[in-house]
Amino acid sequence: MIFVEQGALDRLAAYVPRPALVVMDDNTEAVAGARVARELGADVLCLPADLHATEDAAAQVREQLRDGLVAVGSGTLTDIVRYAAHSAGCDFVSVPTAASMDGYASSVAALERDGVKLTLPARAPASIFADPRIAAAAPIELTRAGIGDMLAKTTARVDWLAAHLLYGEDWRALQPLPEPDVAALLAGDVEAVAGLLRALIESGLAMAAVGSSRPASGCEHHASHFWDLLAGRGARPRALHGLQVGYATGFAMRLQRFAFGGGVALPRRPQPVAEPLDAAARAWLGEPPPDVLVAIAEKQRLIAAVPASWPDEETRWAALRVRLEPSLQRFDAVADALRRAGIPDLEAGYLGIDAAMLRAGLRYGARLRSRYTVVDFLEGQGVLDEALDFAL
Numbered sequence: 001m002i003f004v005e006q007g008a009l010d011r012l013a014a015y016v017p018r019p020a021l022v023v024m025d026d027n028t029e030a031v032a033g034a035r036v037a038r039e040l041g042a043d044v045l046c047l048p049a050d051l052h053a054t055e056d057a058a059a060q061v062r063e064q065l066r067d068g069l070v071a072v073g074s075g076t077l078t079d080i081v082r083y084a085a086h087s088a089g090c091d092f093v094s095v096p097t098a099a100s101m102d103g104y105a106s107s108v109a110a111l112e113r114d115g116v117k118l119t120l121p122a123r124a125p126a127s128i129f130a131d132p133r134i135a136a137a138a139p140i141e142l143t144r145a146g147i148g149d150m151l152a153k154t155t156a157r158v159d160w161l162a163a164h165l166l167y168g169e170d171w172r173a174l175q176p177l178p179e180p181d182v183a184a185l186l187a188g189d190v191e192a193v194a195g196l197l198r199a200l201i202e203s204g205l206a207m208a209a210v211g212s213s214r215p216a217s218g219c220e221h222h223a224s225h226f227w228d229l230l231a232g233r234g235a236r237p238r239a240l241h242g243l244q245v246g247y248a249t250g251f252a253m254r255l256q257r258f259a260f261g262g263g264v265a266l267p268r269r270p271q272p273v274a275e276p277l278d279a280a281a282r283a284w285l286g287e288p289p290p291d292v293l294v295a296i297a298e299k300q301r302l303i304a305a306v307p308a309s310w311p312d313e314e315t316r317w318a319a320l321r322v323r324l325e326p327s328l329q330r331f332d333a334v335a336d337a338l339r340r341a342g343i344p345d346l347e348a349g350y351l352g353i354d355a356a357m358l359r360a361g362l363r364y365g366a367r368l369r370s371r372y373t374v375v376d377f378l379e380g381q382g383v384l385d386e387a388l389d390f391a392l
């Protein structure tokens, strides 16, 4: 059951088995956590607000499990509980406190291991209870981040459709993305925030239905994972996921416009990158952890399996571009919405991401996941540098 409405929390008692454990953090305790725990007569696990989503944090939750499990919080906290519920094989209920990201309904969790963010299988919540008044009163940066994560679906969806058209990857049509009313959202309008929350939850449901983050995460997310890596090393400050993916989206749209809107005359059959971890890549990635090596090998295999339908012929290429054209037509409106949300789409330096990190994020982010994106397409065409020059 999903309730996004005023008073939604009053319904919790009917859905949560007792005795229960309510997991919250220092920030969400005051806005909803303490009240939820009191009403359920539940035990409380209050985590530090700056905690990272790691397997250790999930283990803390697992140690205190009761019959019912409730997560009161936004991205990181929900990921911790979602992963704990998955590894313990139990259900949990989500109480979102901010419209900051689309992971609430999702069945995958972004966890950090060795400083690298991984997307791991996790539990989707049995129910979601969100009072939009709580989310509307959350710090404005969180709502801004939610707008960024929502707008990031634009390029994620193009990457998915392109992978389907180029490589025959499984794909399904999704509901059209809503146009966020940025001004109302930033003004804390409860109805607008309710709409954003619903759209974000919807995106999580799409991920759960597909069984992966593919519908919601493409090269813009890979760039964000790369910037997280730099933050883990202290090269730049940590920043909210939604702001990072929103920032990457502006540049990713131009990469996609280059790829499918005229920059590539006729795609040749791609060759896997000769040396995916050359000196330049290693200068950024260091000695990659095993998960990244697996992702790189998997992607090399994927790229090498060029289907007979590869569009190296005029009619097929034109037909493919026609399928992508409606998405590309939305790009100007999305760039405009990003700017109105205060997320720049042209200049380097936002969130401590300088020009070199920006370029490296778009390029080497592609090494962190096996998922095929426009970056891999451009690299396979030998025009990635040219496209990055166009995008940055």
Ligand SMILES: [Zn+2]
Binding pocket: 101, 102, 149, 152, 216, 217, 221, 241, 245
């Ligand atoms: Zn996201």
